Amino acid sequence: MYKKLLSFLLFILSLTSWGQFSDTLFIYKDSADIRGYQTTFAIFSSVDSFRIESYSTNVSVGETINLTIINRDTLPHTFTVDNIITTGNIINANDTVTFSFSFNLPGTHIFYSDVSYGKNLGASGQILVGYENYPHFYWNLFDQEVALSHDLALLNTSAIPSSYLPEVYTINFNSYPQTIADTNALVVGNVSDTLIISIINTGKMAHALHFHGYHVEILFHSKNNLMEGLLKDTFPLEVDAACIVRLIPNQSGMYPVHDHNLFAVNTGGYPGGMITMINISP
Amino acid sequence: MKKILLIFLMVLSLHSLAQNVKHVFLYTKMDAKHTFYDGTKAEVWVYGYYDPATHQKLSASLPGPFLEFNVGDSVIIHFWNDTGEPHTIHLHGLDVDQPNDGVPNTSYAVAAFDSTTYHFNTDHPGNFLYHCHVHTSIHLQKGMYGGIRVWGNPNQLFSGGPYFYQSSDFIASDVYTNWNTDIFQDYFLINGMQNQQTGMYQQDIIYVEEDTSYLLNLFNIGYSITDFIFPNELNAVVHSSDGRPLPSIHQTDSLRIYPGERYSVIIKPSMYYNGTIDVKYKSMFEDQYHHTNQIWVNIFPSEIKEEKSISTIIYPNPASEYLTVESLIKDQEITVFDTQGKILTQLIFGGKNTYDISNWKPGTYYFKIGNEIKPIVISR
Numbered sequence: 001m002y003k004k005l006l007s008f009l010l011f012i013l014s015l016t017s018w019g020q021f022s023d024t025l026f027i028y029k030d031s032a033d034i035r036g037y038q039t040t041f042a043i044f045s046s047v048d049s050f051r052i053e054s055y056s057t058n059v060s061v062g063e064t065i066n067l068t069i070i071n072r073d074t075l076p077h078t079f080t081v082d083n084i085i086t087t088g089n090i091i092n093a094n095d096t097v098t099f100s101f102s103f104n105l106p107g108t109h110i111f112y113s114d115v116s117y118g119k120n121l122g123a124s125g126q127i128l129v130g131y132e133n134y135p136h137f138y139w140n141l142f143d144q145e146v147a148l149s150h151d152l153a154l155l156n157t158s159a160i161p162s163s164y165l166p167e168v169y170t171i172n173f174n175s176y177p178q179t180i181a182d183t184n185a186l187v188v189g190n191v192s193d194t195l196i197i198s199i200i201n202t203g204k205m206a207h208a209l210h211f212h213g214y215h216v217e218i219l220f221h222s223k224n225n226l227m228e229g230l231l232k233d234t235f236p237l238e239v240d241a242a243c244i245v246r247l248i249p250n251q252s253g254m255y256p257v258h259d260h261n262l263f264a265v266n267t268g269g270y271p272g273g274m275i276t277m278i279n280i281s282p
Numbered sequence: 283m284k285k286i287l288l289i290f291l292m293v294l295s296l297h298s299l300a301q302n303v304k305h306v307f308l309y310t311k312m313d314a315k316h317t318f319y320d321g322t323k324a325e326v327w328v329y330g331y332y333d334p335a336t337h338q339k340l341s342a343s344l345p346g347p348f349l350e351f352n353v354g355d356s357v358i359i360h361f362w363n364d365t366g367e368p369h370t371i372h373l374h375g376l377d378v379d380q381p382n383d384g385v386p387n388t389s390y391a392v393a394a395f396d397s398t399t400y401h402f403n404t405d406h407p408g409n410f411l412y413h414c415h416v417h418t419s420i421h422l423q424k425g426m427y428g429g430i431r432v433w434g435n436p437n438q439l440f441s442g443g444p445y446f447y448q449s450s451d452f453i454a455s456d457v458y459t460n461w462n463t464d465i466f467q468d469y470f471l472i473n474g475m476q477n478q479q480t481g482m483y484q485q486d487i488i489y490v491e492e493d494t495s496y497l498l499n500l501f502n503i504g505y506s507i508t509d510f511i512f513p514n515e516l517n518a519v520v521h522s523s524d525g526r527p528l529p530s531i532h533q534t535d536s537l538r539i540y541p542g543e544r545y546s547v548i549i550k551p552s553m554y555y556n557g558t559i560d561v562k563y564k565s566m567f568e569d570q571y572h573h574t575n576q577i578w579v580n581i582f583p584s585e586i587k588e589e590k591s592i593s594t595i596i597y598p599n600p601a602s603e604y605l606t607v608e609s610l611i612k613d614q615e616i617t618v619f620d621t622q623g624k625i626l627t628q629l630i631f632g633g634k635n636t637y638d639i640s641n642w643k644p645g646t647y648y649f650k651i652g653n654e655i656k657p658i659v660i661s662r
Contacts, residue, residue: 165567205566206507208540210374212383215526229529233375234542253380254388260542261505261566262419270417271387 021059022066027091027113027123029073029153035175035268037168040149042073042113042121054172055125056138056184056198061106065127068098075155077113077123082240084109106130107220108198108242116158121149122173124202126242136196138184141237141274143203143264144168160204169264169273176258176265176275187247187257187278195247201237207264207274210234213255214278216245234260249280304355307334309362310369310414311342316425317661318469319476321644324459326425327414329371332362339364344474345453345503346428349412351404353434359400363392369426371400372415374503374542375524376430378402384415391416407434407441408525409451409499409544427503429453432525439497440527444519444548449497450488452577454539454561456504467505470563470573478646480575481656484595487578488559490551498547498559502539506563506572510537512547515555516579522546541566555581596649601660603640609651617650 028050029042044055048070059065069079071091078089084101091097103109106129113123126138143166151157171179179185189195197216201207211233221227223241237243258265259274267273309332316326330342351357363369368391372384382400383389392398414426429451434440437447455474456467472480481487490496498518502508512518512535519533523545539545558576565572595608607616607629616629626647629637642660649656 162568206540208542208566210542212372212385212388213377213380215375215377215524226532230523231526232524232543233377234524234540234544236538236540236543251377251379253383255380255383256385256388260540262422262541263505263566266419270419277388 020064024068025055027071027073027077034168035272037146039144039146039168040121040153042118042123044123044125052173054140058128058132058136060132061130062102064100064102066098066100070096077115077118080114081109081111103129108244110200110242117152119202120152126198126200128198131196134194134196135189136198137187139171139199141201141203141207142170142173143205164204169267171274171276175267175273176271179276185276190281191249191252197245199237200242201239206236206238208234208236208260209257210260211257213253214247214249216247218243219246220244252280252282254279302355304351304357306349306359307332308359309339309364312365314342316344319479328425329428344425348428348451349430351432353404353407353432355404357402361392362397366394368393368416369414370416371412373402374411374413376402376410386416404432406525407432408522409501410525411501411503423457429501431499439521439546443527444521446495446497446548451499453501454504454508456506470575472561472575476575481578489580492551492581492583495548495550500539500545502541502543504541506565508539509562511560513557515553516549516551518547518549520545520547551581596656596658601639604636605639606636608634619648
């Protein structure tokens with residue numbers, strides 16, 4: 001009898017959690033060495049410690065997302081998703097807040113901390129909505145001027161100067177060749193697979209990504225709907241843009257993808273910076 | 283067994299017959315000189331053609347030779363690196379396989395004074411690029427790039443796409459002549475030229491008849507974002523990008539092209555227009571324009587086409603000792619101005635005349651022929 005009751009209870013419980021996604025993120029601020037540049041980052045970390053990570057996840061259309069944010073910084077942050085969560089979203093130092101929300105259409109969305117020492121230092125991540133039946137990869141394009149990162153962290157400034165000139169260019173806050181150790185940044189698949197890449201630009205300048213070996217189909221582009229449906233080997237992501245591309249590789253091999261603003265491929269010496277790879281098996 | 287082998291060889295030979303094999307012979311040069319619009323000469327690294335029979339090096343330029351192929355070609359680029367540093371050819375946008383990708387990390391670099399061949403097939407009509415991928419941020423900025431056009435059906439942009447009467451190719455780029463990785467370029471180029479240079483050569487000026495479709499192949503291989511500004515009179519329509527048709531075409535008065543992108547635009551002017559397509563260069567780092575170049579456009583009624591297009595030709599440009607003027611018009615009057623607008627001389631030409639300019643000071647001169655003004659650079 002007890003067994004039956006327990007089974008029924010578990011069944012009810014599983015029904016209530018269906019269509020729900022839950023996770024906990026920790027905001028940390030610290031410095032990290034990126035190819036010889038000691039740079040300050042603020043990070044939404046999936047573990048309770050500072051580590052270089054661009055948090056990303058995939059949910060279904062309409063699925064409820066419950067994200068609990070624990071602020072381990074000494075300053076307040078926000079959890080902001082444009083057009084979804086824009087008010088009542090402050091998380092004070094050492095505070096914990098849970099946000100519940102959902103998306104009604106397929107796409108990819110940036111979440112970020114909307115303070116000068118937040119997203120400008122990397123406090124951002126992405127949520128891919130839909131496409132859950134395909135292998136997917138996540139790229140968060142980010143650039144950083146080292147001295148500015150320290151000034152932002154120390155509250156010496158809150159603005160990005162017009163003379164902004166980054167030395168550090170990253171994908172998921174790593175610079176090549178570290179990018180290819182990141183399973184989100186290194187695209188791996190087989191010929192004829194359908195691979196989905198969710199890309200956001202949380203940096204402070206536009207980036208023009210060039211794919212070697214393949215054209216990709218742009219399925220979604222938050223800043224330029226004229227780009228949607230295009231087959232491209234090079235395309236821009238403006239500041240705060242989010243896009244989804246579909247790659248169906250027709251040949252095997254290892255091919256680079258990089259920013260074609262070639263200053264972005266020199267972080268710590270060439271080749272370094274905003275570069276990753278696509279590795280396709282026969 | 284022999285029969286099987288014979289059949290296999292026959293199938294193989296039929297396959298190779300079906301493809302049109304095109305050979306291209308390119309070499310590298312690291313001590314070429316490029317003359318900028320203000321007379322400044324700077325060392326550039328460039329590609330040029332060479333004669334495979336004699337290994338004689340032909341002209342090398344910035345940008346490199348413009349390569350043209352047809353869909354279905356099987357291309358072999360014979361690459362002779364006749365310099366003391368490694369170089370490659372990356373075939374940007376042609377989706378070649380890994381060994382032919384020209385990236386040192388994933389394929390290979392061609393060592394100093396070595397040679398190789400790159401093989402690929404042209405599957406899609408469109409605009410592509412080639413450039414060196416060894417320390418790209420230096421080698422490309424120093425001039426190791428060129429354009430590629432793959433043609434489909436004659437005078438048709440792509441199968442099922444629009445037709446056009448004529449076409450022009452415009453490659454936007456920029457250089458920083460101190461050749462380091464500073465972000466601030468000091469020259470902004472269209473087909474290697476800037477300011478008054480852009481109107482120097484007949485092939486870089488768009489002469490188009492009213493109600494005639496004219497294809498513009500636009501490339502950006504620089505560090506700047508380029509905005510091509512089309513006057514309304516041109517009725518510019520964007521049809522394809524990166525060698526693929528757009529799912530839906532759109533008319534536009536401006537087109538932003540980021541580094542590495544290419545677009546094909548067809549203009550079909552409906553009225554007389556004599557002016558420019560402005561090309562504005564904007565830094566990736568700053569929200570401001572640093573330069574504007576002009577592409578000259580001359581739309582004319584059909585009945586005066588011949589007179590407008592070939593009435594007078596002046597060459598070479600840049601010139602050094604002699605200047606040749608060919609004019610179909612008898613007693614053609616030409617007025618020569620300096621950069622301040624001061625009249626220097628008036629010349630009367632007819633037929634073909636060569637003029638001694640060895641005593642002219644180096645610089646830019648403007649030749650007014652009828653209503654047209656042609657800039658001519660004298661350099662030594």
